[in-house]
Amino acid sequence: MTDTPGPDEAAPAEQIGLGAPEAAAPASAHPRNARSWAHKVDRLQPDLREGVRGTNVAGRRLAGPVQGFGKMWQKTYRMNAGPGIAPAEAISIWRKHFSEFWPAGNRFSTPITNITPGDVALLDLRIGGGVKLSTGVFVLYADAESFTLMTPQGHLFAGWITFSAARDGEDTIVQAQALFRAGDPLYELAMPIMHRREDQFWLATLTALGERLGAADPEVEISRTCVDSRRQWRYARNIWHNSAIRSLLQAAADRRKRGNKSGTGQGGTGKDDKS
């Protein structure tokens, strides 16, 4: 890998023999969508919330497609919501009721009821075998016609997903578009299964959303493009943060703790872990 000088190491203009500098005037300090973006964060610090386990998020950095391990994919799920609803209205409903359209068994908990830039949502995702993967997402961007969620370290995917709506002729097209890599080598091995599960997840979600928006018979189109077929081996160590492994270990530790308590008569409930 070639090292390139960073901004602080660049030689001044005089040293490199430039003539009259063609300085770039920085763009407007306050662009019109400045409030649509989250403020910069180095590490996520969510509050604990009822209804989700809330592990594997605190202290994690965000991880975009640049920081992932596996092949880079762009997946698009599109649904025609018909002419009866404006794009902004469709997005407003989706933002306010985001988790209500999810398939049963998965949980999404935000600090407030709407999706707002800078929020950290905590997730419990059903991954099969009775196991739930605890992770989160960060609300990177939200405006009247779109919003974007970005993943933290340890999530199945390193990337973001943008939900948007736009007019196409008379109709409003609602779309979820993800740009991501598998977060680490283990997730990459599981990608054939994860693709299938993700497709089922968003198919069910968009169908439920379409019904709520008044579409007569919502049909979801799915397209998948491999944007980069190379794996990024320098990010193989992301596996240290793998939320699936950690969720399994956390569930086992919880069960052991409950077993010890009930064995010593210290008030264990004996109930299964519902988180």
Place this chain on the structure above:
Amino acid sequence: MSAPAVTMDVRRLGHGVPVIDIKGDVTAACEPVLMSAYEAAGGGKAPWLLLNFGGLDYMNSGGIGMLVTLLVRAKRQRQHLAAYGLSEHYREIFELTRLDEAIAIYDSEQAALSAAR
């Protein structure tokens, strides 16, 4: 769909380093404009490609995604991308999305050019 409100002009600096001057709104709808500009800048032939955001009015998350796909194309050709002219706000967005780990950010055209030479 309306036409994207953006222009992307290509020029060459010293030693033939290409620069794309981005003016207007950068959204996912700009992808054909950006890819045309990329080809006009020689595709992956130059070892460095500079992106001048001095005329950027607006960028949404779709625009950031489009830059990631440009980055993939450039990396395939072992080409470095550098950006300058970013306002403080958009510099923070590059840092937030960790795009700055793959696209080097410079304070000025001179600084970017000196890295590229």
